[in-house]
Amino acid sequence: MENKDNDLIEAYFDGRLDATQQSTVELRVTEDRAFAVAFEQRKEMQTYLKNIGKQTKLEAQLDQIGQQYFQGATAKVVPLQKAKSNKNRYAILTAMVTAATVAFLLILFNPFQQASLYEQYALHEPLNLTEKSATDDQLAAKAETAFNEKKYPAAITALESYLAKNPTAIKASLFKAIALLETGQFTESRAILNRLSKGKTALKVEAQWYLALSYLKAEDIAATRKRLMDIPESDAYWYHKAQKLLKELPRS
């Protein structure tokens, strides 16, 4: 590439060329490989420059919104000041009585109750059925939306319709079992999970994991433990998760 070519490209992006000169540049892009590469690179620079300001604004906006949704990210510890005078003793006493009352009420009606062990472990990956070659895009999208928005009864209906057309879709079966589990339909959920966990599909171990979770949700700790112990060491990811949960299970 010669300097004059770069100057020409610059003039093009500055809008300093007349219509004929612009057409000449556009023609060269189709005929001259080196020129086309330099032109494309300059175009990318131009797009970057055009969007840099907008992106900075978006990042500031996301930062602000994010603070509302990731509470732990902004929590700050405020140190208590030492009381120095007798005057403050009354205030401290009042504060202690108030704190004790609040603590008592929290024990009775705890609005910040920690998520149950099931809730801590039941972290479902978002459903995605929209395969490249899928023919049932609408049905798949309906099931995905319902499941990902945690509208489990609607997800079950949509997944059933999807499975009626795609009976071998194991991922849809697994997610139907999860939705059934979330709605407390243990027998139906376990029937699917048992079938998947005995098969030879890619989701076999994941089905074993959810089978264990179905017993955890039903608070059957002995059965949860037994199912977790079935998860093979050969599948490192699920095995590691199972071992972690095993350690946290209450003694039965």
Next chain:
Amino acid sequence: MKKHSDHKYIEALQKGDGKLIQEIYEAHATAIERWILNNNGSSADAKDIFQEGLVAVYQQANRPGFVLTCPLGALLFRICKNKWIDQLRKKNKEEQVRLIEQERYSDETAVVSTVEQVEEESARQAKLDDSFKQLSEVCQQLLKGISEGIPVATLVIQMGMSNANSLYRRKSACVDRWRQLLK
């Protein structure tokens, strides 16, 4: 491929539509936060990763003709996972990385293909960004000023140059330097 109904969220990112952006957080922040908390991260990590994921999607959306063909939640989840795995790797937590990576599905879905595009674009943008920031203050101001549509006559005065020709020459030199840095 057909446009997914979640494409409205892509447009929201481009327009800075706060209401719809909040819906994105409402629907997907918890799942990603929980996953990161479960994989040796903190809430603050989750906030950053989620934001980076959204910016990466936004950057890809700026490419001409981009259409979202998969659910945004699934796409974000995978982008955020990959970003977190990369961070763990940078912190030399290979053992944790090995365990998490087992989770990646091998199936070929629209999500996987979009994630690849988003990650490629993200890398391209990072390279442009890094190299741009290595340019001198004057170059950065000049290039930004022209792209923001500030009249050349105004820029000539602002930058203390003698005339438009010297401003264009200076700008060409800045772009050449930028090209060198991109090599």
